[in-house]
Amino acid sequence: MDARITLHVDGDERPLTLDTRVTLLDALRDRLSVTAPKKGCDHGQCGACTVLLDGRRTLSCLTFAVAQDGAEVVTAAGLASYDGEPHPVQRAFLENDALQCGYCTPGQICSAIGMLAEAASGHPSHATPELADAGGRDGPGGGPGAPGGPDGARRTTAPVVLDDAEIRERMSGNLCRCGAYVNILAALRDHGATGVTA
């Protein structure tokens, strides 16, 4: 069964007719030749396909394209500024050699940008101390406005301070077999500290 949808990809309007079984990742790669998002597992287990979908980091292999009609998709290819300057996170990856083979890299970068925004808007993670103190274990799905812990003391709207443990935890959905984690941490540490987000 085919469906007609329109995606907005890296600033371009991309109408397309596609089989409803096509994932967002395959729509981008096979139908639109947008190949910055990579397919590493097709099971949502590696993070290589991460894109920003309406501003949130999303595993594009785990969502059907037809369910995203009208959505705004930003890939690593669409992050540069109008004058072609790389995004600060891309620059930080280059400065810290936070990549080797480069296959997980576009997903790592999109994930990092989404992660910085989540932390800035107060999303807790498994590593967030207040969460641990409150005994809560909601994970990143909690989001702004989510109910507080049993003692009602958990803050979910103040920015989370991104220490190393937070960055590692929040970036653990993006696997890197070359083992660039230490350098990815260094790249993101700068940005966590300076509050740069998207």
Add this chain to the structure above:
Amino acid sequence: MTAGTRPLAIGAALPRVDGPEKVTGSARYAYEQPPPGHPYGEPVYVHPLQADIARGRVDAIDTERANAVEGVLAVLTHRSAARLADTGDRELAVLQSDRVAFRGQFIGAVLADTPETARHAAALVSVDYAQEPHDTELLADHPGLYAPEHVNPSFETDTDEGDVDKAMAAAMVKVDRTYTTPMEHNNPMEPHTTVAVWHTSDDEAPDDEASAGSVAGASPEAPVRLTLYASTQGAHSVRKTLAPMFGLVPDQLRVVSPHVGGGFGSKGMPHAHDVLAALCARAVPGRIVKLAVTRQQMFSLTGHRTPTIQRVRLGADVAGRLDAVAHEVVERTSTVKEFAEQTACGTRMMYAAPHRRTTHRLAALDVPVPSWMRAPGEAPGIFALEVAMDELAEAAGLDPIELRVRNDPSADPETGKPWSGRHLVRCLAEGARHFGWQHRNPAPGARREGDELVGLGVAASTYPYYAPQGSRARVRYDGEGHWNVAIGAADIGTGSRTVLTQIAADALECPAASVTVELGDTRLPMATVAGGSAGTAAWGATVVAAAHAFRAAHGERPQPGAEAHGGAEAHPDTKRFAVHSFGAQFAEVRVDADTGEIRVPRLLGVFSVGRIINPVTARSQFIGGMTMGLSMALHEHSVLDHRTGHVVNHDFAGYHIATHADALGIEAHWLDEDDPHTNPMGARGIGEIGIVGCPAAIVNAVHNATGLRVRDLPITPDKLLH
């Protein structure tokens, strides 16, 4: 390569030259080929059919329902696929018979106009098998054990000097233990992919000057040229292996692989999917055919590390001086192709003793074909040896570093040749200082902080120097100070494109910014495979030779367009010296006293690897290898269900590799050195040594923390909770 007034490019922290393409996602990997603008129309997608028995025969295969699906172009089986000209390599003799030799083997493929249709139709194919009993279980006393003729790549299978048994009986201090490592999978992030097109005479690949003549006179029905866009560590080696299988001369097969998403050995040789893609493309001449092996399929089809069972015996005097060293290995190969991992070879040169023995025995089982995985031989073998050394140190009441210092041989114990530079003791000493080894309490289980048991461990690391011969490079002057250096080598993430730029710049005495290096295409001069940590040595020496040939032919003021080719001779000293890299690996572990959960807050390595060409990419190689060592120590284990011959944890949910949260402090250092006995750069190789010794350091640290000696990798918490 003299300095002059210009700073040397070698040794400079040049940023990775392909970094900008990689952070924007514009670097093109195999599946993303060919680039837009190609003349082949819409691609065809392949979904393979795999055997779901481990041994037997395909009795009947019903493709009628699959063929009836709209959009299906063909269903290939062993009956309909084209015949190969050479079926000697039975891993690669795809769809040439009805035999099934392991579960997951290719038994067919569906070609369709979309990936969704191909996958759906593949599920509609029904297969009847004549199943036979299979055997996938490696046992130390397996009745089928045999001695291979040699072990990878061409080492002696066994060595025996003196009388190990007698020396062991007489030894004052001894260790006699068995260590095991599990089946492991390379799992590069980019799944193995091949995009294939058979060219018909009216379908010309763009700018194909090299082989245009070979299609003259051919009919449109008889395509005689094949292009493969492949994820490979060696475009030329893929061509060399596959061209004769398809009855082609080398010029009729082009292999393109400008960017490769990791390999760690699994992309070091063509695998069955390369052949299957070419067979599928043969069925639809002139069209691009895309075959991306899925992550799950990779567990049956693209190589793995054999499990090993290793008995190590060490006998020493009261001062810890080794009198006997024996390392006897039992491991696995497949029935279709032999791969004999050289697991005990590192033990032959690591420490001296008058009585020494190493053996390798294989069982050929009904399993997928094992092959190279980062540091084949050394990664599992040095794990066993270096844990045994820690056990010997404990038995002798010696510091583990002191034990290694006392047994550091002045010449290679195996060949008697002098070392080109054995600096293991310096690595251990510098590592001890950086790591704070003096704070280690030698009593196991003695340091507890809260709920955590804390321990420190050390192990030695080593990797041999290989510099395979036969690579060629072309240097061309493009005018206005721009140079082009072409070599059919690979950059699988190692940074070879970057370091070859630096090496070329120094050889041409020009700035690195004025050199462009082209890799990954059989149209470029022949280069050896990216393996054995040998790329920089082999290709770098080749680029230097080509640069010198250029200057000899064209002098200091060349005309634009001037070019020269060159190839390097083996350095004569590599025959006179034993050339090996060394390292010292340190680990701090924290084990939860209640749950057995293991965290590794600190890994530190000090390496002696000859000249470092680029400290940025070198550091990434070391920490990447150490991260994979951490992963080998704590996580990796492919679980083969012996009832079905199936790896049950065949994805990243079940096959755990180190994640970001696992990689805490990982630090790499190296000695400032230059090995004059290797190549013009004085470099030895860095890609694999980071993984070697790392698992042993972690095991030894866990022992120091808990008093428990884990001899079977990976160290999962259950092994600490008996």
